[in-house]
Amino acid sequence: MFKRGKGAALLAALTAGSLALSACGGGDDTSGSAGKELRLWHYEGPTSAMGVAWKQAIQEFESTHPGVKVKFEEKGFEQIQKTAPMVLNSKDAPDVMEYNKGNATAGLLSKQGLLTDMTSEVTKRGWDKLLGPSVQTTAKYDAKGVMGGDKWFGVPNYAEYLMVYYNKDLFDENDVKVPTTFAEFTAAMDAFVKKGITPLGNGGAEYMAQQYLYQLALTKADRAWVDGFERYTSKVDFHDAAWTYGATTFADWVKKGYIAKNSVGVKAEDAGAAFISGKVPMLFSGSWWYGRFASDIKAFEWDTFLWPETKLTLGSSGNLWVVPQGSKNKRLAYDFIDITMKKGIQNTLANNGGVPVAADEAVVNSPKNKQLIQNFGTLVGTDALAFYPDWPVAGFYDTFVAQTQKLINGSAPPDRVLGDLQKAYDSGLPK
Amino acid sequence: MSATAAQSPIKPRVRTRRRRDPSSHMVLVALIVLAAVMLLPFVIVVFNALKTPQEYGANGALAPPEGFYLQGLKDFWERVDFGRKLLNSIIISGSVAVLAVILSVLNAYALGIGRIKGRLWILVLLLMANTLPQEALVYPLYYLSKQLGIYDTRLSVIIVFAVIQSAFGTYLLSSVLGAFPRPLLEAARMDGASKWQVLWRIIVPVTRPTLSVLLVFFFIWTWNEFLIPLVFLISNDNQTVSVALGVLHGQRLMDATMSSASALLGILPTLIFFLIFQRTLTRGLTAGSIK
Numbered sequence: 043m044f045k046r047g048k049g050a051a052l053l054a055a056l057t058a059g060s061l062a063l064s065a066c067g068g069g070d071d072t073s074g075s076a077g078k079e080l081r082l083w084h085y086e087g088p089t090s091a092m093g094v095a096w097k098q099a100i101q102e103f104e105s106t107h108p109g110v111k112v113k114f115e116e117k118g119f120e121q122i123q124k125t126a127p128m129v130l131n132s133k134d135a136p137d138v139m140e141y142n143k144g145n146a147t148a149g150l151l152s153k154q155g156l157l158t159d160m161t162s163e164v165t166k167r168g169w170d171k172l173l174g175p176s177v178q179t180t181a182k183y184d185a186k187g188v189m190g191g192d193k194w195f196g197v198p199n200y201a202e203y204l205m206v207y208y209n210k211d212l213f214d215e216n217d218v219k220v221p222t223t224f225a226e227f228t229a230a231m232d233a234f235v236k237k238g239i240t241p242l243g244n245g246g247a248e249y250m251a252q253q254y255l256y257q258l259a260l261t262k263a264d265r266a267w268v269d270g271f272e273r274y275t276s277k278v279d280f281h282d283a284a285w286t287y288g289a290t291t292f293a294d295w296v297k298k299g300y301i302a303k304n305s306v307g308v309k310a311e312d313a314g315a316a317f318i319s320g321k322v323p324m325l326f327s328g329s330w331w332y333g334r335f336a337s338d339i340k341a342f343e344w345d346t347f348l349w350p351e352t353k354l355t356l357g358s359s360g361n362l363w364v365v366p367q368g369s370k371n372k373r374l375a376y377d378f379i380d381i382t383m384k385k386g387i388q389n390t391l392a393n394n395g396g397v398p399v400a401a402d403e404a405v406v407n408s409p410k411n412k413q414l415i416q417n418f419g420t421l422v423g424t425d426a427l428a429f430y431p432d433w434p435v436a437g438f439y440d441t442f443v444a445q446t447q448k449l450i451n452g453s454a455p456p457d458r459v460l461g462d463l464q465k466a467y468d469s470g471l472p473k
Numbered sequence: 474m475s476a477t478a479a480q481s482p483i484k485p486r487v488r489t490r491r492r493r494d495p496s497s498h499m500v501l502v503a504l505i506v507l508a509a510v511m512l513l514p515f516v517i518v519v520f521n522a523l524k525t526p527q528e529y530g531a532n533g534a535l536a537p538p539e540g541f542y543l544q545g546l547k548d549f550w551e552r553v554d555f556g557r558k559l560l561n562s563i564i565i566s567g568s569v570a571v572l573a574v575i576l577s578v579l580n581a582y583a584l585g586i587g588r589i590k591g592r593l594w595i596l597v598l599l600l601m602a603n604t605l606p607q608e609a610l611v612y613p614l615y616y617l618s619k620q621l622g623i624y625d626t627r628l629s630v631i632i633v634f635a636v637i638q639s640a641f642g643t644y645l646l647s648s649v650l651g652a653f654p655r656p657l658l659e660a661a662r663m664d665g666a667s668k669w670q671v672l673w674r675i676i677v678p679v680t681r682p683t684l685s686v687l688l689v690f691f692f693i694w695t696w697n698e699f700l701i702p703l704v705f706l707i708s709n710d711n712q713t714v715s716v717a718l719g720v721l722h723g724q725r726l727m728d729a730t731m732s733s734a735s736a737l738l739g740i741l742p743t744l745i746f747f748l749i750f751q752r753t754l755t756r757g758l759t760a761g762s763i764k
Contacts, residue, residue, distance in 0.1 A: 118719035118720040120703070124704065129707050249725075314726075337526075341531060
């Protein structure tokens with residue numbers, strides 16, 4: 043056995059060496075960063091609206107806080123998703139970071155005590171005045187980590203919502219009128235089907251299909267229904283009028299050819315790329331595409347409209363700024379968040395195709411970006427943001443993908459699909 | 474992978490020269506088809522890496538690029554400070570490869586030559602350790618490294634992978650050494666060689682080809698590791714190439730052209746490494762035989 047002993051000795055030696063190394067590193071870190079450095083993490087691409095706006099925020103922060111350096115690190119979405127609980131529980135936690143909103147993410151971390159309760163800061167600095175009620179929901183959590191609670195654990199400085207992107211050239215070529223009512227919407231789709239064009243883009247392998255279904259259900263729903271489903275305020279019946287309408291209409295649309303049967307295995311990225319290539323008349327998806335469509339679509343004219351005749355649509359606040367409990371510079375972190383909430387950064391967001399929460403419409407340069415913000419204003423004004431269908435229980439996203447795929451394939455009737463959704467929802471509810 | 478595929482058609486060609494067997498032509502054709510199939514994804518990656526995002530949007534993923542657009546590669550390099558990631562990956566993979574081979578040789582000496590008691594069980598244990606999914610290891614290792622104060626250091630990853638890789642190396646080398654020609658060892662002992670001398674003067678030189686193969690494999694495997702570096706290397710300054718590639722996959726959007734560019738940059742080093750050590754690899758396969 044003496045060789046194994048050798049191995050162990052080697053390991054022990056390595057560990058001892060590393061201890062000495064990291065001890066130096068750690069010592070350096072704490073003395074150097076106190077009040078002198080703001081460690082910031084986010085995972086937005088440098089050319090996205092958020093990436094551009096936040097970069098400007100960093101510059102502004104450094105000029106208003108002389109002597110303080112922002113140490114920004116761009117992270118991958120997956121890395122943050124997988125490692126946030128571990129990172130925040132270590133001494134290497136950043137001072138302020140972007141994190142996903144929702145019960146399974148920010149809610150969970152707040153329950154574990156890894157995030158700072160910012161309630162007093164939010165009211166003191168007036169951030170709550172800038173955010174509409176349905177935008178606030180995802181920033182506040184209760185003791186169980188359920189959204190819509192009473193304590194602020196994050197602050198969103200942008201928002202997102204779903205809209206119908208449409209290809210103007212295809213509408214003109216085929217003599218189809220841009221719909222303003224639901225009847226006109228289906229009539230437009232019928233017109234495209236008659237010409238042999240599938241009217242709606244879809245990615246059945248990812249979030250898109252469930253968002254169609256949820257939107258259809260939302261046309262027959264109200265705020266109490268959404269709260270019951272998303273915040274567990276009442277018992278959810280998947281065989282109620284709204285869900286039944288959503289599932290049967292979705293299945294019906296596939297049958298009528300509004301949604302292609304072969305979209306069942308398509309990824310969201312490919313559905314978006316199909317719209318960019320000019321083959322798809324309409325795509326119902328989120329504002330996260332806006333900047334990309336604006337920069338990548340050169341061959342045709344496009345525009346957007348909100349889903350016709352609905353009181354509710356999908357959308358929510360954007361991701362949150364959170365301040366980890368282990369942050370060494372909370373004051374600086376709040377100062378940074380404050381800058382991102384100010385008009386200057388909000389306007390930059392708006393001008394780059396983002397959806398700001400508090401921008402000055404007057405300074406938005408392009409009519410398209412202006413419309414994006416006006417539409418959001420309409421939605422917030424009517425309290426219309428109804429979040430996303432996969433949020434309530436863990437693993438619901440995959441269930442939804444599988445069930446909507448069944449509807450597209452026609453391998454299960456809507457009734458059975460709703461039954462399966464009910465089962466997954468009930469068994470996943472937090473106790 | 475593509476290197477082996479490209480390499481293999483050579484053999485049948487040599488044989489056809491000797492006797493023109495129709496079946497060997499079939500094999501050749503089959504191998505060419507196989508090589509083409511294996512190279513196809515690589516070709517698509519190269520295509521997309523050289524396209525502008527607009528071209529990608531307009532023509533789709535499979536169309537060849539209209540020109541050489543190197544901005545994607547350049548942007549990615551600068552965005553993630555790729556030179557630094559490359560250095561990190563080389564440091565980590567290199568140290569792991571060397572450490573794991575040393576560990577494996579020492580272990581296998583005890584198991585294969587020393588024939589210690591219970592070696593079968595030790596091998597079974599090592600094999601089981603090999604089949605453990607890394608997801609199961611992540612949390613315990615995280616707590617351990619936090620306790621030791623080496624969380625978010627390259628050293629933590631080096632230690633973890635040196636041990637993981639040496640588990641496989643021990644398993645493989647033990648069986649190689651188990652079949653080691655005994656007369657050689659006995660002759661050495663007769664000449665008065667100590668255990669250490671037997672190991673360093675006899676066994677290591679004779680098995681060097683096998684050890685080089687292990688070295689190359691450990692290097693490439695460690696290079697491609699994703700989950701553990703993702704969890705352990707928190708600071709961007711410590712990250713490896715494979716973790717850096719993940720930066721491009723956003724929450725809902727991915728930048729296909731830049732992802733391809735980054736993938737190209739990500740596999741090039743392993744490919745180069747593989748080509749350099751290709752001869753070592755083919756030689757290593759015949760290492761079992763006595764010279």
